[in-house]
Amino acid sequence: MNRKIRIGIIGYGNLGKGVELALKQNKDMELIAVFTRRNPKSVIINSSNVPVVHIDDIDDYKEEIDVMILCGGSATDLPEQSPKFAKLFNIVDSFDNHKKVEEHFNTVDKAAQEGNKIAAISIGWDPGLFSMNRLLADSILPEGNNYTFWGKGVSQGHSDAIRRIEGVKDAVQYTIPIEEAIQEVRSGSNPDLSAGQKHIRECYVVVEENANKEEIEKAIKTMPNYFFDYNTIVHFVSEEELKKNHSSMPHGGFVIRTGKTGNGENKQLIEFSIKLGSNPEFTASVLVAYARAVYRLNKEGHKGAKTIFDIPISYTSPKSPKEIRREFL
Amino acid sequence: MNRKIRIGIIGYGNLGKGVELALKQNKDMELIAVFTRRNPKSVIINSSNVPVVHIDDIDDYKEEIDVMILCGGSATDLPEQSPKFAKLFNIVDSFDNHKKVEEHFNTVDKAAQEGNKIAAISIGWDPGLFSMNRLLADSILPEGNNYTFWGKGVSQGHSDAIRRIEGVKDAVQYTIPIEEAIQEVRSGSNPDLSAGQKHIRECYVVVEENANKEEIEKAIKTMPNYFFDYNTIVHFVSEEELKKNHSSMPHGGFVIRTGKTGNGENKQLIEFSIKLGSNPEFTASVLVAYARAVYRLNKEGHKGAKTIFDIPISYTSPKSPKEIRREFL
Numbered sequence: 001m002n003r004k005i006r007i008g009i010i011g012y013g014n015l016g017k018g019v020e021l022a023l024k025q026n027k028d029m030e031l032i033a034v035f036t037r038r039n040p041k042s043v044i045i046n047s048s049n050v051p052v053v054h055i056d057d058i059d060d061y062k063e064e065i066d067v068m069i070l071c072g073g074s075a076t077d078l079p080e081q082s083p084k085f086a087k088l089f090n091i092v093d094s095f096d097n098h099k100k101v102e103e104h105f106n107t108v109d110k111a112a113q114e115g116n117k118i119a120a121i122s123i124g125w126d127p128g129l130f131s132m133n134r135l136l137a138d139s140i141l142p143e144g145n146n147y148t149f150w151g152k153g154v155s156q157g158h159s160d161a162i163r164r165i166e167g168v169k170d171a172v173q174y175t176i177p178i179e180e181a182i183q184e185v186r187s188g189s190n191p192d193l194s195a196g197q198k199h200i201r202e203c204y205v206v207v208e209e210n211a212n213k214e215e216i217e218k219a220i221k222t223m224p225n226y227f228f229d230y231n232t233i234v235h236f237v238s239e240e241e242l243k244k245n246h247s248s249m250p251h252g253g254f255v256i257r258t259g260k261t262g263n264g265e266n267k268q269l270i271e272f273s274i275k276l277g278s279n280p281e282f283t284a285s286v287l288v289a290y291a292r293a294v295y296r297l298n299k300e301g302h303k304g305a306k307t308i309f310d311i312p313i314s315y316t317s318p319k320s321p322k323e324i325r326r327e328f329l
Numbered sequence: 330m331n332r333k334i335r336i337g338i339i340g341y342g343n344l345g346k347g348v349e350l351a352l353k354q355n356k357d358m359e360l361i362a363v364f365t366r367r368n369p370k371s372v373i374i375n376s377s378n379v380p381v382v383h384i385d386d387i388d389d390y391k392e393e394i395d396v397m398i399l400c401g402g403s404a405t406d407l408p409e410q411s412p413k414f415a416k417l418f419n420i421v422d423s424f425d426n427h428k429k430v431e432e433h434f435n436t437v438d439k440a441a442q443e444g445n446k447i448a449a450i451s452i453g454w455d456p457g458l459f460s461m462n463r464l465l466a467d468s469i470l471p472e473g474n475n476y477t478f479w480g481k482g483v484s485q486g487h488s489d490a491i492r493r494i495e496g497v498k499d500a501v502q503y504t505i506p507i508e509e510a511i512q513e514v515r516s517g518s519n520p521d522l523s524a525g526q527k528h529i530r531e532c533y534v535v536v537e538e539n540a541n542k543e544e545i546e547k548a549i550k551t552m553p554n555y556f557f558d559y560n561t562i563v564h565f566v567s568e569e570e571l572k573k574n575h576s577s578m579p580h581g582g583f584v585i586r587t588g589k590t591g592n593g594e595n596k597q598l599i600e601f602s603i604k605l606g607s608n609p610e611f612t613a614s615v616l617v618a619y620a621r622a623v624y625r626l627n628k629e630g631h632k633g634a635k636t637i638f639d640i641p642i643s644y645t646s647p648k649s650p651k652e653i654r655r656e657f658l
Binding site for chain 1 (some may be wrong): 334347350351353354393395427430431433434437441451456458460461464467468469470471472515552589590591592594595596597598599600601603605606607610613614615618621623636637639640641642643645647648651653654655657658
């Protein structure tokens with residue numbers, strides 16, 4: 001057996017913790033160190049035998065780590081970290097800002113080319129598995145339509161938007177796909193659906209003492225982009241209830257393509273869906289599988305930025321080509 | 330724009346006809362010729378401007394065709410044809426005999442290596458898209474279980490088995506997934522299910538005059554491997570009814586993986602499913618998308634046998650990497 005693939009984690013939030021746990025399920029990989037911008041002594045990680053290292057000392061690990069998994073956010077962390085570390089390490093990130101993905105790809109590609117490393121960007125489920133299914137279904141059924149539904153799951157961005165309203169102490173917002181819309185799509189009728197026709201937004205809100213609930217509900221429901229175009233439901237709950245019933249991180253979603261073949265008379269449907277007990281742990285599991293792919297691609301001499309479209313599925317598996325054919329084909 | 334990818338079809342049954350129709354949906358490809366073992370004059374194809382050529386004259390097309398799509402059967406056609414033609418052409422086949430796939434892979438690989446060609450084998454939906462989803466889900470959720478359900482759809486093998494019974498004139502057999510079993514799997518309870526616990530077999534049978542229906546029904550239901558272990562339902566119908574209601578070729582199926590992450594407390598589910606109005610036309614559409622991939626891989630200098638696990642999704646698309654990232658990521 002080869003030696004294990006040596007992994008580093010940058011950032012120890014929910015995603016970083018998920019990567020740490022996912023690595024324990026993958027016997028061909030091992031966690032070498034967790035890197036943080038905080039005081040390393042203040043970061044207590046799950047794996048007691050693994051060092052927590054300040055990010056400024058990351059260069060010391062250049063020869064010790066095969067793939068660095070970046071677990072920061074897409075707003076400010078990854079645009080800076082991914083190009084910076086792709087020069088030194090093979091990396092995987094979960095960059096999810098669709099509007100800036102081309103810019104991110106280009107800066108990371110340049111860095112990875114310079115460093116002779118592989119950088120897999122935008123890995124996760126959306127972008128990630130969902131993207132892959134959208135593309136493949138488009139290739140197979142060129143005459144058709146793609147639909148993506150998200151949820152039921154917590155949207156961090158929408159929860160944050162509610163928290164910024166005056167008088168709101170805390171909030172959790174669920175994006176919920178509308179079952180009737182899913183059924184309509186599955187029927188092959190190719191409906192033209194806005195995001196608001198595909199999803200409900202359900203909000204659990206804790207308010208400050210003496211806050212004006214009516215005003216807050218109105219502020220939520222009329223918030224442009226975030227809530228105005230949606231059927232939005234607001235529940236006011238106590239702090240205890242929010243903690244008790246709404247602190248887990250489920251998510252899910254559906255990618256559906258309907259198309260026609262032949263002389264247009266035969267309806268065809270391709271559907272990919274996930275239902276997640278823990279969104280960050282699942283995303284982490286995808287990152288880890290693709291860290292294996294990144295390691296192997298680089299070992300074969302490849303370099304540069306890659307997306308999930310560019311990486312053969314076989315590279316994500318610890319099993320041999322022959323085993324894979326026997327077990328999965 | 331580059332010139333079109335030039336395609337040949339070998340075998341003009343349901344699958345070959347499906348490929349011919351699928352090519353019309355793909356503007357970057359064109360059909361050059363259909364090859365047959367029959368008298369070419371006896372084969373009337375849909376595309377009136379495309380020649381039908383005897384398979385013995387296939388060598389004449391060595392420089393005229395970029396990818397040959399093999400549309401024969403896995404029992405006798407493909408084991409002979411795929412290695413033979415992989416020396417001369419890039420090929421795609423839909424070889425689906427799971428037990429002989431390793432042997433097929435090896436003989437085809439040898440031929441394709443010799444000819445500096447790419448041969449994609451076992452392309453379709455199962456083997457094919459389902460295989461890919463089984464593998465990817467296994468990579469992402471190493472602690473979990475894969476389940477495959479087939480149907481509702483016609484099983485050619487089971488229909489043929491019924492037709493071989495004395496007194497049977499014609500028959501169509503539907504494999505139907507059991508909804509309760511799918512629900513049980515989706516719940517994450519990891520049930521241990523035999524094929525017979527996952528599927529019902531429903532048979533529509535036309536008998537000869539004066540045939541003993543009771544005997545025939547018994548012969549079907551007790552047939553080892555094919556029906557004995559299943560809940561089998563037999564309907565006797567007229568020849569007209571069979572033709573009218575059971576000559577379309579729908580199919581479908583589900584690949585589900587349930588697993589756990591974290592410290593085993595979070596359930597995760599990945600599901601891929603298809604619902605097909607026409608099984609051969611859908612399989613043909615997959616073959617055509619992978620013919621594009623095969624062409625591009627070979628153009629880049631790759632050679633040898635490949636399965637769906639080895640080919641990046643981006644290669645199946647006519648769109649540029651930049652377009653793909655913008656449109657699908």
